[in-house]
Amino acid sequence: MKVQALLVFLLAGSMSLMAQKSYQLQSPDRKLQTVVTVGDNVEFSLTHDGTEVLAPSAISMTLQNGEVLGAKPKVSKVTKGSVDKVIPSPFYKKAEVSDIYNEMTISFRGDYSIAFRLYNDGLAYRFITRKKGEIVVADEAATYNFSTDHKTFSAYVNSTKPTFEEQFSNSFEQPYVNEAITKLNDKRLMILPYLVDLGNGKKLCITEADLEDYPGMFLNNATDKPSLKSVHAPYPKVKQQGGHNRLQMLVKEREDFIAKTKGNRSFPWRVFVVSENDKQLVDCDMVYRLASPSRVSDVSWIKPGKVAWDWWNDWNIYGVDFRAGINNDTYKYYIDFAAEHGIEYVILDEGWAVNLEADLLKVIPEIDLPTIVSYAKSKNVDIILWAGFYAFDRDMENVVKHYADMGVKGFKVDFMDRDDQELINFLYRSAETCARYKMLVDFHGICKPTGLQRTYPNVINYEGVNGLEQLKWSPASYDMVTYDVTFPFIRMVAGPVDYTQGAMRNATRANYRPVNSEPMSQGTRCRQLATYVIFESPLNMLCDNPTNYMREKECTEFIANIPTVWNETQVLNAKVSEYIAMARQHDDIWYLGALTNWEPREMELDLFFLGDGDYKLELFKDGINADRAACDYKKEIIPVPADRKLKIKMAPGGGYAAKIYK
Numbered sequence: 285m286k287v288q289a290l291l292v293f294l295l296a297g298s299m300s301l302m303a304q305k306s307y308q309l310q311s312p313d314r315k316l317q318t319v320v321t322v323g324d325n326v327e328f329s330l331t332h333d334g335t336e337v338l339a340p341s342a343i344s345m346t347l348q349n350g351e352v353l354g355a356k357p358k359v360s361k362v363t364k365g366s367v368d369k370v371i372p373s374p375f376y377k378k379a380e381v382s383d384i385y386n387e388m389t390i391s392f393r394g395d396y397s398i399a400f401r402l403y404n405d406g407l408a409y410r411f412i413t414r415k416k417g418e419i420v421v422a423d424e425a426a427t428y429n430f431s432t433d434h435k436t437f438s439a440y441v442n443s444t445k446p447t448f449e450e451q452f453s454n455s456f457e458q459p460y461v462n463e464a465i466t467k468l469n470d471k472r473l474m475i476l477p478y479l480v481d482l483g484n485g486k487k488l489c490i491t492e493a494d495l496e497d498y499p500g501m502f503l504n505n506a507t508d509k510p511s512l513k514s515v516h517a518p519y520p521k522v523k524q525q526g527g528h529n530r531l532q533m534l535v536k537e538r539e540d541f542i543a544k545t546k547g548n549r550s551f552p553w554r555v556f557v558v559s560e561n562d563k564q565l566v567d568c569d570m571v572y573r574l575a576s577p578s579r580v581s582d583v584s585w586i587k588p589g590k591v592a593w594d595w596w597n598d599w600n601i602y603g604v605d606f607r608a609g610i611n612n613d614t615y616k617y618y619i620d621f622a623a624e625h626g627i628e629y630v631i632l633d634e635g636w637a638v639n640l641e642a643d644l645l646k647v648i649p650e651i652d653l654p655t656i657v658s659y660a661k662s663k664n665v666d667i668i669l670w671a672g673f674y675a676f677d678r679d680m681e682n683v684v685k686h687y688a689d690m691g692v693k694g695f696k697v698d699f700m701d702r703d704d705q706e707l708i709n710f711l712y713r714s715a716e717t718c719a720r721y722k723m724l725v726d727f728h729g730i731c732k733p734t735g736l737q738r739t740y741p742n743v744i745n746y747e748g749v750n751g752l753e754q755l756k757w758s759p760a761s762y763d764m765v766t767y768d769v770t771f772p773f774i775r776m777v778a779g780p781v782d783y784t785q786g787a788m789r790n791a792t793r794a795n796y797r798p799v800n801s802e803p804m805s806q807g808t809r810c811r812q813l814a815t816y817v818i819f820e821s822p823l824n825m826l827c828d829n830p831t832n833y834m835r836e837k838e839c840t841e842f843i844a845n846i847p848t849v850w851n852e853t854q855v856l857n858a859k860v861s862e863y864i865a866m867a868r869q870h871d872d873i874w875y876l877g878a879l880t881n882w883e884p885r886e887m888e889l890d891l892f893f894l895g896d897g898d899y900k901l902e903l904f905k906d907g908i909n910a911d912r913a914a915c916d917y918k919k920e921i922i923p924v925p926a927d928r929k930l931k932i933k934m935a936p937g938g939g940y941a942a943k944i945y946k
Contacts, residue, residue: 307362309388311402316558318400318407320390326354326398330407332558337488339429343398345411345551348420348541351394353411358393373572375588375741375822377868379851381569399550406557406570408493415547421498422541426514426554428490428503430480433464433510437479437774437860440472441502448473448504449538452517455701456731456748459767460774462861465510473502473515476732479565479774479860487565487860489557489777493574495734496712497545498552500703516542517704530640531672532699543705552734557777563855565773566864572779575735583741585722587693588822588848589628591668592618596753596784597829598801604831610635611650616659621830623663625844629823630660631696633670642675644683657691666693668724673699677710684721694724694744703731715740726782726823733779744823749775751783752827756803760796764806765937766881768815770861776820784825785815786843788832790914793882793937808914810904811939813839816846817868817877824848838919842904842941846875856889865889865932865940874944876903880934884911891928894944899924903942910935 304323310316315333320326325344330337344354364387371381384403391397395414400407413419438461442454451473458475461468468474477491490512492501502515522537553574559565580586599609606613610632618630636653638646647653657667669692676683676697684695697714700707711727718725719742726745733746750767758764775781787805791797796806805812816824826833826843833840847870857865857878863885865878874894878887901924907916914937924930924944932940 305359307388307390309364309386309400309402311404312366312384312386313404315404316402316407318402320388320400322357322359322390324356326357328400328409330556330558332486335482335484335486336431337482337558338556339431341427341429343409343426345424346422348422353392353394353396353413359390360393361391362388363391364388371573373738374583375586375737375744375849376572377567377820377850377853381572383573403570403573405559405564405568406555408553408555408570408574410494410553411551413547413549413551417547419545419547420541421543421545424514424516424542424551428512430465430510432483433466434483435462435464435481436468437462437770438468438474440469440474444472446471448515452704453535453702455729457750457754459750459763460770465505465512466508468505470504470506473504476501476503477774477777478503478512485561487559487562487773489559489565489568489774491555491557491571491732491734491778493553493555493571493735494550494576495552495708496576497549497705497709498543499705499708500731500734501554517702518542519544520704520706525642525674527701528699529672530642531674532701533674535702535704545705562773562858562860565777565860566855566858566866567853568777571733571735571777572738575738577739578741579716579739580719580741586724586742586744587628588744590824590826590844590848591629591631592622592627592830593631593633593784593825593827594618595633596756596803596825596827597832599829600801601829601831609650610648612652612656615651615656618830619656619660619663619665621833622665625840627665627826627844629666629668629693631668631670631825632656633696634672634698636669637675642672642678644669644671644675644679645686654690661691668692668694668696668726670696670698673697673729676714680714680717684717684723688721688723692723694718694726696726696728698728700727700730711736712740715743718742724823728782732775735779737779745780745782745821747782748778749781749783751781752785752787752805755796755798755805756800757798759798765793766861768807768811769864769879769881772818772864773858773860780820780822782823782825783815783819783821784827785812785819786826786828787812788828788836788839788915792911792914795914807937808906808910808935808939809839809917810906810910810934810941811879811937813842813904813941814877814879814939816843817875817941818864818866818879822848839904839917842943852893854893857887863887867891867893869893872945876940876942876944878932878934878940880936880938882936884934884936884938886931886933889930889932891924891930891944894924894928897946899944899946901930901942901944903940905932905940906935906938910938
């Protein structure tokens with residue numbers, strides 16, 4: 285009997301193995317390979333040139349009717365193809381994006397399929413359904429497995445509340461912890477993008493793209509093995525107006541499903557960027573490539589640029605004959621400053637609309653908006669208005685039309701602080717509505733971008749970053765300098781950031797302290813200048829007040845003249861959480877930026893990208909005393925070395941910025 289039982293067991297195991305089928309796909313350069321195994325479920329693995337990136341990892345989607353896409357799947361067809369094309373990218377870090385990949389789509393009985401794409405720099409997969417009518421998605425499950433307990437750079441959600449349901453509402457602004465997967469806090473959700481150190485210089489960055497009519501993805505490590513599980517916010521069931529100045533919709537209860545959507549559709553891409561070195565992470569285009577193409581036929585009216593911003597500096601101008609604050613005189617002062625320096629926009633941040641009313645058509649008596657907009661227009665400056673989420677959403681069409689007719693050019697929408705399906709749909713609705721009225725949108729208080737900026741190019745910026753505003757209130761122990769040389773390798777992989785830099789009050793590590801009305805940056809003055817080159821931001825703020833800028837003419841001129849979109853990007857030197865140096869080109873001028881962490885640093889930069897001929901370098905470097913007085917800098921104009929090798933030196937928390945021209 286024991287022999288018979290053993291034979292039955294072996295036979296069953298053999299039949300199970302025979303039932304499994306494997307399908308392989310390689311990247312165009314043949315370094316990346318994914319193996320998709322279809323047996324009792326669907327699993328995929330990923331390797332890069334012999335290095336395991338992901339161990340076999342199961343994926344599935346459960347519908348509310350009980351159907352599980354990926355459970356006991358039956359393959360009906362497998363198709364493969366290749367694409368080699370170029371995508372124009374007018375408001376990006378380069379003028380065009382190469383879109384070269386191999387693709388495999390596995391179709392299953394039950395009217396669904398899973399598409400896999402392999403680029404030279406990563407993998408993406410997505411579910412596709414071909415079902416009639418509407419479907420309800422109860423969950424999309426994924427367990428991303430690793431054979432090694434890799435170190436990671438992980439950002440938790442802001443909330444430390446005990447349940448995941450309470451953690452789904454958060455601002456997506458957190459610094460990174462650098463710990464092994466199994467050492468992470470399994471009671472907290474982690475936000476995307478998420479970085480895994482594979483060793484030998486290789487990294488894996490996990491994010492998502494083309495997130496439409498669907499919730500965003502979180503990760504969690506609720507296992508004693510080196511694995512990450514996907515988590516999605518369920519659809520809101522009961523909401524209540526509240527939060528910051530009653531401008532948010534707080535979710536009090538959620539449904540037992542994550543999405544109610546069309547049955548015939550493609551779902552978001554799950555994205556796995558693989559880099560051989562850290563430089564490749566900074567110049568990755570995966571999310572842009574995978575996003576849906578532009579739905580705005582005429583983009584000629586979309587104008588990136590810089591913004592004189594009022595909120596960070598607390599309207600704290602001085603040396604004037606009027607009382608500074610949220611009033612006409614103050615904003616005319618900002619407009620005059622912007623006009624004098626060729627700055628395209630002035631933003632009216634929170635405070636111009638009547639507080640606690642959540643009604644953007646009610647303006648405080650101290651502000652005459654038509655007069656301000658007209659005055660700005662006479663100076664060749666445009667106005668952008670801040671808008672709280674609920675106030676904008678409740679009357680979107682009327683609000684956008686009213687202010688578009690007045691001559692306002694865009695909205696900075698804030699305090700969404702969610703990424704469930706309902707909120708993601710709000711982003712698309714806002715983008716489409718504003719595009720119809722030729723208005724820009726800057727999404728603040730929101731998750732990372734997933735490609736909406738390609739689909740609706742009037743979406744000019746996204747926050748989802750732990751930006752400079754944190755230094756208005758963070759304690760002296762807070763470390764923004766290390767964050768500055770970390771997030772370009774992680775968060776910026778997803779797209780642009782609304783970081784809001786440009787501080788003229790600068791502090792060493794020992795001298796920094798939070799001051800709400802006269803805030804300061806950590807690190808040197810040259811660091812602030814360099815961030816305008818390094819941080820991708822088509823609509824870039826000048827966060828400090830005009831009075832301070834007018835006292836710092838050299839630095840202000842450099843910031844005001846720097847472009848915000850680029851023809852070409854070259855990453856010159858980079859290491860996560862330590863340093864970064866890059867060059868970006870606009871027209872015939874190159875701009876150079878470099879940052880270090882709290883370590884002083886010397887490096888040699890290869891300016892190989894310059895053509896023949898003689899070039900000049902207009903540079904800003906940390907002063908000899910910048911380690912003691914962070915505002916110390918020196919400006920020089922020197923010839924570019926004939927051998928194109930440039931040696932630079934940075935103070936602790938320092939930076940280097942330059943303009944290169946013939």
